[in-house]
Amino acid sequence: MYDPGQICDRGRFVCPLSDCDFVGPYSRFHLHFIDKHYNSTVPFQYDKYFPITINIDKKVIVLQEENCRDIYILHNATERPGNLISVSCFEPAWNGGVTYNIMVRSRRTPLRFDSCTKSIQKLDDEKTSLASLLVPSNLFDSNGQLKLFIDIRGP
Ligand SMILES: [Zn+2]
Numbered sequence: 364m365y366d367p368g369q370i371c372d373r374g375r376f377v378c379p380l381s382d383c384d385f386v387g388p389y390s391r392f393h394l395h396f397i398d399k400h401y402n403s404t405v406p407f408q409y410d411k412y413f414p415i416t417i418n419i420d421k422k423v424i425v426l427q428e429e430n431c432r433d434i435y436i437l438h439n440a441t442e443r444p445g446n447l448i449s450v451s452c453f454e455p456a457w458n459g460g461v462t463y464n465i466m467v468r469s470r471r472t473p474l475r476f477d478s479c480t481k482s483i484q485k486l487d488d489e490k491t492s493l494a495s496l497l498v499p500s501n502l503f504d505s506n507g508q509l510k511l512f513i514d515i516r517g518p
Pocket residue numbers: 378379380383384385395399400
């Protein structure tokens with residue numbers, strides 16, 4: 364039987380969304396995202412491409428798997444030649460990672476990127492990803508938006 368008292372979380376985790384100061388054991392985050400961030404969390408399913416439109420200056424988007432409730436973070440860092448985009452898994456310990464694929468269907472420069480997620484426990488982890496997709500700035504439209512298609516492989 365499930366007994367929260369029996370679960371020992373190592374350390375406390377800080378919610379990765381910048382406008383939230385929730386801190387707690389990892390086991391509470393699956394519900395926390397459903398309760399508090401339902402509107403700012405992008406639901407997806409494993410092994411299925413899903414579209415997502417990102418703003419050029421939006422640094423963090425939370426992705427939550429609809430069935431398992433696993434939490435992933437889409438990182439979008441603005442750098443000199445363009446934006447660096449990657450996905451990491453918000454989880455308490457390294458779990459081997461899962462593979463993911465990002466596609467940008469631009470007529471000028473179609474991009475495809477395959478990588479593997481890294482585990483992160485907080486957003487300022489020094490390196491949030493193993494590798495990132497570099498998207499040239501001119502692929503963002505005049506409103507600073509870009510449509511991506513992401514496929515995260517189930518563990
Ligand atoms: Zn939060």
